[in-house]
Amino acid sequence: MASFYGLFVTIHLLCALTFVGAVFFEVLVIEPVERGLPDETGRQLADAIPRRVRGFMPVVVALLYLSGGAMFWIHFSSRPDFFHTKFGLLLSAKVALTFIVLGVFVSAMRAARKGTMDVCRFRYTHRIVGAVMLGIVLLAKGMFYL
Numbered sequence: 001m002a003s004f005y006g007l008f009v010t011i012h013l014l015c016a017l018t019f020v021g022a023v024f025f026e027v028l029v030i031e032p033v034e035r036g037l038p039d040e041t042g043r044q045l046a047d048a049i050p051r052r053v054r055g056f057m058p059v060v061v062a063l064l065y066l067s068g069g070a071m072f073w074i075h076f077s078s079r080p081d082f083f084h085t086k087f088g089l090l091l092s093a094k095v096a097l098t099f100i101v102l103g104v105f106v107s108a109m110r111a112a113r114k115g116t117m118d119v120c121r122f123r124y125t126h127r128i129v130g131a132v133m134l135g136i137v138l139l140a141k142g143m144f145y146l
């Protein structure tokens, strides 16, 4: 399994940049642009975006967590003192944060499917997830350099 590490990290990075990039783009570009649009156009966008995201993001998120899980196992199983190392602790903190994101993502996908995702919840969700993702990416790099 360790010989696939390069493949796992490449898949992980591609999926992370798609997932994190979509959330940052929503908060930094789409939301402010939407606010300047006529109400009807804003509502159409707020309908169309989650529909498009639902089409591919679950696959991206599944690959992100599977590749992350595989790499976690490789590190965990090769270090008996995993939880006593700074790397192990920072990686575990990162993984804990990713499960907050996963919970919010799954509940947002469910709400979008049931049609109970209003514009306010949509924006609120993206801001929280964006902030947690910033922490995840800082930990993902910090665990190697801190």
Ligand code: HEM
Pocket: 009, 012, 013, 016, 019, 020, 064, 065, 067, 068, 069, 070, 071, 072, 075, 091, 095, 098, 101, 133, 136, 137, 140, 141
């Ligand atoms: C929202 C979910 C996640 C995001 C946004 C994310 C993001 C990232 C990023 C940006 C990196 C740095 C990759 C690089 O620069 O090469 C990384 C590395 C890593 N992630 Fe994640 N990750 C997520 C979920 C997970 C999960 C669920 C696990 C484990 C269960 C995990 C385990 C790892 C490991 C072990 C590395 C180190 C890879 C290396 O050797 O560079 N990640 N992650």
